[in-house]
Amino acid sequence: MAGVAPQNSGPLPQELELPGGKTGFRNWLDRNAWRDIIIAVPYIWLILFFVAPFIIIIAMSLAQSVIAQPPFRFDETWPYVTFENFERLFSDYVYLRGYLTSLRNALIATALCLLLGYPMALGIARAKGVWRNILLLLVILPFWTSFLLRVYAWMGMMGSNSWFNRGLTSLINVFLPAASEINSVPMMNSNFAVILVVVYSYLPFMILPLFANLEKLDFTLNEAAMDLGSKPMTVFRDVTLPLSIPGIVAGCLLVFIPATGELVIPSLVGNAGDPMIGRVINDEFSLNRHWPMASAIAVALLMLLVVPIMLYNRMQERAAEGAK
Amino acid sequence: MGIENTGKAWETPKTEPFIRIENVTKKFSDFIAVNNVSLDIYKGELFALLGGSGCGKTTLLRMLSGFESPTEGRVWIDGQDMTSVPPYERPVNMMFQSYALFPHMTVEQNVGYGLKHEKLTKAQRQDRVKQMLDLVQLSQFAGRKPHQLSGGQRQRVALARALAKQPKVLLLDEPLGALDKKLREHTQFEIMNIQEKTGITFVVVTHDQEEAMTLSTRIAVMDRGIIRQTGTPTEIYEFPKTKFVADFIGSINQFAGTVKSVTKDKAVVACADWAGEITVDRDASVAVGQNVSVAVRPEKISISKKAPAKTLNAIEGKVIDLGYFGKDSLYRVKLPSSALVRVNRVNDQRGRETERVAQWEDKVWLAFEPSAAILLKD
Numbered sequence: 001m002a003g004v005a006p007q008n009s010g011p012l013p014q015e016l017e018l019p020g021g022k023t024g025f026r027n028w029l030d031r032n033a034w035r036d037i038i039i040a041v042p043y044i045w046l047i048l049f050f051v052a053p054f055i056i057i058i059a060m061s062l063a064q065s066v067i068a069q070p071p072f073r074f075d076e077t078w079p080y081v082t083f084e085n086f087e088r089l090f091s092d093y094v095y096l097r098g099y100l101t102s103l104r105n106a107l108i109a110t111a112l113c114l115l116l117g118y119p120m121a122l123g124i125a126r127a128k129g130v131w132r133n134i135l136l137l138l139v140i141l142p143f144w145t146s147f148l149l150r151v152y153a154w155m156g157m158m159g160s161n162s163w164f165n166r167g168l169t170s171l172i173n174v175f176l177p178a179a180s181e182i183n184s185v186p187m188m189n190s191n192f193a194v195i196l197v198v199v200y201s202y203l204p205f206m207i208l209p210l211f212a213n214l215e216k217l218d219f220t221l222n223e224a225a226m227d228l229g230s231k232p233m234t235v236f237r238d239v240t241l242p243l244s245i246p247g248i249v250a251g252c253l254l255v256f257i258p259a260t261g262e263l264v265i266p267s268l269v270g271n272a273g274d275p276m277i278g279r280v281i282n283d284e285f286s287l288n289r290h291w292p293m294a295s296a297i298a299v300a301l302l303m304l305l306v307v308p309i310m311l312y313n314r315m316q317e318r319a320a321e322g323a324k
Numbered sequence: 325m326g327i328e329n330t331g332k333a334w335e336t337p338k339t340e341p342f343i344r345i346e347n348v349t350k351k352f353s354d355f356i357a358v359n360n361v362s363l364d365i366y367k368g369e370l371f372a373l374l375g376g377s378g379c380g381k382t383t384l385l386r387m388l389s390g391f392e393s394p395t396e397g398r399v400w401i402d403g404q405d406m407t408s409v410p411p412y413e414r415p416v417n418m419m420f421q422s423y424a425l426f427p428h429m430t431v432e433q434n435v436g437y438g439l440k441h442e443k444l445t446k447a448q449r450q451d452r453v454k455q456m457l458d459l460v461q462l463s464q465f466a467g468r469k470p471h472q473l474s475g476g477q478r479q480r481v482a483l484a485r486a487l488a489k490q491p492k493v494l495l496l497d498e499p500l501g502a503l504d505k506k507l508r509e510h511t512q513f514e515i516m517n518i519q520e521k522t523g524i525t526f527v528v529v530t531h532d533q534e535e536a537m538t539l540s541t542r543i544a545v546m547d548r549g550i551i552r553q554t555g556t557p558t559e560i561y562e563f564p565k566t567k568f569v570a571d572f573i574g575s576i577n578q579f580a581g582t583v584k585s586v587t588k589d590k591a592v593v594a595c596a597d598w599a600g601e602i603t604v605d606r607d608a609s610v611a612v613g614q615n616v617s618v619a620v621r622p623e624k625i626s627i628s629k630k631a632p633a634k635t636l637n638a639i640e641g642k643v644i645d646l647g648y649f650g651k652d653s654l655y656r657v658k659l660p661s662s663a664l665v666r667v668n669r670v671n672d673q674r675g676r677e678t679e680r681v682a683q684w685e686d687k688v689w690l691a692f693e694p695s696a697a698i699l700l701k702d
Contacts, residue, residue, distance in 0.1 A: 218422070218424065220422055221426060224485075226410075227389060227390075227417055228412075228417065228437050228485070228489065229412050229440075229441035229442075231412055238426075242428050
């Protein structure tokens with residue numbers, strides 16, 4: 001009878017004694033089968049489409065590049081694997097710089113998203129009834145058009161002949177001496193453009209978790225702080241801000257992690273001379289056809305991002321504990 | 325306990341009220357939460373605002389704390405006009421119904437939070453926190469977070485936090501609402517003790533009449549934004565001025581009737597429900613022919629199987645329901661007019677079921693003294 005139903009699934013004591021040779025499997029089928037199957041589905045999904053491919057990528061990162069189909073091969077002698085891709089990763093400045101550019105762009109974009117998103121999320125959380133729904137809808141509205149289309153729209157706007165660029169140019173020229181007037185603002189193909197479009201695209205991912213957190217905060221806590229002598233700004237610093245840290249962490253990670261590995265935005269509006277790591281992986285993979293190198297970069301990127309993911313998990317656990 | 329303390333300031337004409345609420349009205353769009361309320365509360369009182377949900381008691385409290393501002397009227401505290409002073413500048417602290425303890429701070433930090441804004445040295449601050457924690461007997465829990473405390477302990481932290489700044493007025497929003505019955509009684513006396521020790525004026529909002537009766541020096545009974553009656557617990561219970569107050573506080577039997585005759589100190593009321601006349605101590609202002617209500621508390625009616633010697637205000641009926649509560653029993657007696665009368669009788673003799681005053685279906689005599697009845701005008 002070991003390993004059968006846990007106590008909380010509620011069998012009566014006399015039922016535990018299972019006369020007539022009901023086996024453990026039969027018992028499981030009767031009691032917990034559905035629950036276990038439903039829980040298993042997402043795990044099976046993750047194993048098939050995340051764990052398995054990732055193991056393949058790790059294996060590939062330890063192979064050698066060859067001009068063949070497929071374009072990689074393992075050594076035929078012990079130890080069969082090679083670490084030369086990882087050695088190159090650390091010795092060739094191109095890759096290190098790719099990581100640094102990615103981290104820097106993602107950090108700046110995350111900080112800007114937080115600065116823009118926090119007041120918006122707070123405003124939505126404090127809005128009343130219908131207004132709250134309307135404002136939330138406006139945040140989600142951009143998702144109704146294709147992401148690619150929105151990036152192309154930004155390309156059009158940042159181009160030197162667009163109304164946006166021309167308007168910005170004449171605005172800047174107002175403050176410049178006549179001799180050094182500019183013809184257009186060089187926005188396209190720069191890290192500035194990447195950060196701008198990343199902030200634009202990822203802002204909802206900052207606002208939504210922040211909103212979910214701020215909305216749950218008990219406003220009587222703010223009243224209590226005010227009652228005890230704190231002015232509104234102090235109340236924000238002492239109560240709202242510390243209690244919204246889980247939301248801040250969640251929002252920052254939801255922006256930072258995908259922004260670090262972002263491929264489409266740097267490919268379309270970024271500076272090819274200072275590429276982000278996503279673009280480096282893509283180039284290795286499809287231009288150089290160096291699959292093992294691309295895999296090694298990807299594995300290292302994941303290791304890099306595991307740190308903030310772990311941090312996020314710890315945060316969530318602590319939040320769950322505090323809520324008890 | 326507190327009554328002796330305050331020296332009945334409200335009865336001394338020269339005493340200046342400590343809190344003065346002057347013709348205060350509060351409207352939320354077109355809903356009138358508080359309707360032209362005037363109220364004086366004196367220094368050192370433990371004053372209760374009592375009423376059902378939506379009666380405006382919480383709105384009134386929030387206007388004292390500064391979270392709401394009156395649409396009309398003024399609020400004075402200790403001689404200062406507080407009407408437009410923000411909550412963080414009022415000499416008033418509040419104990420919230422939900423306690424509103426800061427979940428990210430320890431008990432100590434919670435209690436000390438308000439002191440950050442006072443001009444105190446660090447040592448003085450620590451001293452005050454320690455003193456407050458001693459007052460509510462929570463010193464050994466100083467380092468805990470609120471979620472590690474029981475409901476009663478949280479309540480005491482909230483009380484200590486609100487008292488730490490030594491406010492002129494302490495507001496308590498349903499202070500015992502979230503506690504279980506045993507703890508309520510204990511906490512109730514604790515609040516009264518603390519009030520006595522600190523001498524701070526307490527204003528309590530509650531929907532629980534028992535809580536209001538035992539805690540407070542005076543009660544204001546509120547209904548639909550209006551104060552129906554203000555008085556000591558005894559005044560409110562024994563001398564209610566309106567049907568609403570009589571009905572809201574405790575339970576009461578009411579018999580509608582018409583004043584038939586008036587003598588120097590008695591009035592005779594003809595009552596269809598009572599199938600006859602009721603003699604009551606007269607109120608100064610009743611006139612013959614006036615429609616009135618005779619109200620009698622269930623515990624002030626005697627019940628027995630034998631006909632009483634005096635036939636004044638006596639009637640025979642039949643017991644149709646009997647509730648046994650241990651210390652007392654409630655009898656519901658049907659009169660010949662089919663009106664129901666509730667009678668409470670203390671079970672002051674130990675005995676078996678069969679030894680009770682009356683059983684189901686028993687014929688019984690009910691009677692009450694003229695002084696036991698309250699004459700209420702419609």
